[in-house]
Amino acid sequence: MAWWEGVDETRLLIAPEPSATGNCVGQLLSLRHPKSGNKTCYLLINEALQEIHWFKQSYGSWFVGDYVCEDGCLYTATPVDPVFILLPIFEEARMKKGDDPGKFRQLEEIIFINGYPGYQYLFSIAEKSMQVVCDIKEIGSTKFFRLNDSKVLAWLNYKVNQLKRTLPTLDKNYAARVEKDTLADAVLVLGDYLKDEPWLKLLCSYLKLDLEAATKAPDIEILPTTMENNPASFDPVKEKSESDKKTTRSGGRQTKKAKVETDSRNIKEMFSRATRRKG
Numbered sequence: 001m002a003w004w005e006g007v008d009e010t011r012l013l014i015a016p017e018p019s020a021t022g023n024c025v026g027q028l029l030s031l032r033h034p035k036s037g038n039k040t041c042y043l044l045i046n047e048a049l050q051e052i053h054w055f056k057q058s059y060g061s062w063f064v065g066d067y068v069c070e071d072g073c074l075y076t077a078t079p080v081d082p083v084f085i086l087l088p089i090f091e092e093a094r095m096k097k098g099d100d101p102g103k104f105r106q107l108e109e110i111i112f113i114n115g116y117p118g119y120q121y122l123f124s125i126a127e128k129s130m131q132v133v134c135d136i137k138e139i140g141s142t143k144f145f146r147l148n149d150s151k152v153l154a155w156l157n158y159k160v161n162q163l164k165r166t167l168p169t170l171d172k173n174y175a176a177r178v179e180k181d182t183l184a185d186a187v188l189v190l191g192d193y194l195k196d197e198p199w200l201k202l203l204c205s206y207l208k209l210d211l212e213a214a215t216k217a218p219d220i221e222i223l224p225t226t227m228e229n230n231p232a233s234f235d236p237v238k239e240k241s242e243s244d245k246k247t248t249r250s251g252g253r254q255t256k257k258a259k260v261e262t263d264s265r266n267i268k269e270m271f272s273r274a275t276r277r278k279g
Contacts, residue, residue, distance in 0.1 A: 028052075029118030034084050034193045042085070042118070043077045047125050049085065050077035082122065082129045083155065084193040089113060090130060090147045091198075104137050104144035149202070156194075156203050160186045187211060 026045040033040040041052035053076045093110040094102030111119040111126055127143070133151045137144040163186035168175035177185070187200075187209060194200045204211045 027121065029121060031085060031116060031118050032088065032113070034088050035191075035195055037088070039116075042080070044121060049080055049082045049122070049125065051080045052077050080193075081159075082125050083133060086111075086122070086126055086130055087133070087147075087152070087199070088195065089119070090134065090145065094146050096147075101135075101148075102146055104135070104146045106142065106144055110145060149198075152199065153202060153206050156190065156199065157206065159190055160203070160207070163189055183207065184209060184211065 026043045029042045029044055030039055031042050032038070043050040043052055054074075090110060093105045096102035107123065107127055111122060113119050130145060133147060133155050134145045135148045135151075137146075160183070164179075164182050167182055167185055168177070187203060187207065188211070190203070191200050191211070194203070200211070
């Protein structure tokens, strides 16, 4: 049961400022979490999907601006790429067996999930966002979608590269981590929204990364984070072109590793410090 069902009272929700255009009224949706499959709350505003997080103190209250939340409960919403949310249901819908690429399906069929009517509100979002990871056939005015493994891996690699560029900017000590560790950290963050089978394992294999070994480091704690509110769009053609250029320039030379500081604090503290500075 979602937190808002059966609750007739005002709740405090902190969310990113909505777009200045269009209707700013948000709609709460109950969807499956892409990794656990558990029912999770999301907020839909102007076709932007945001994940709801709930924080509760054992006692006391939250003071935000001029408002006091007396029971100590606080809800926050953070932007999430809808491809993460839709990936599991598109994977199931193609009914892939072995090397068979699976079936093309109409979007109406794919997003119809018994017990989760909230997916029906994501029709226009799914039609736009899932084109980067799907093969599409058009028959008349009807479109048929089928998930494409190669396109999904290219999109995931793009997300990893985004995080690799962003994480070192959060703290000067964290910026000193070697590239291999930064890569593992980025994959771990994405791993909070990916099922182990098939996507997380395929991504690690593609990146030649032993994630199990990386997670055994005693001083590493990865917290879920969100990229910019309006991240750059993924362009498969552009990504391939830039990848080819990097390969040509590097000439096979290894990237120089950054010096590691032995007293580096864990990632949780770095995220907290960066957040306090922005506040």
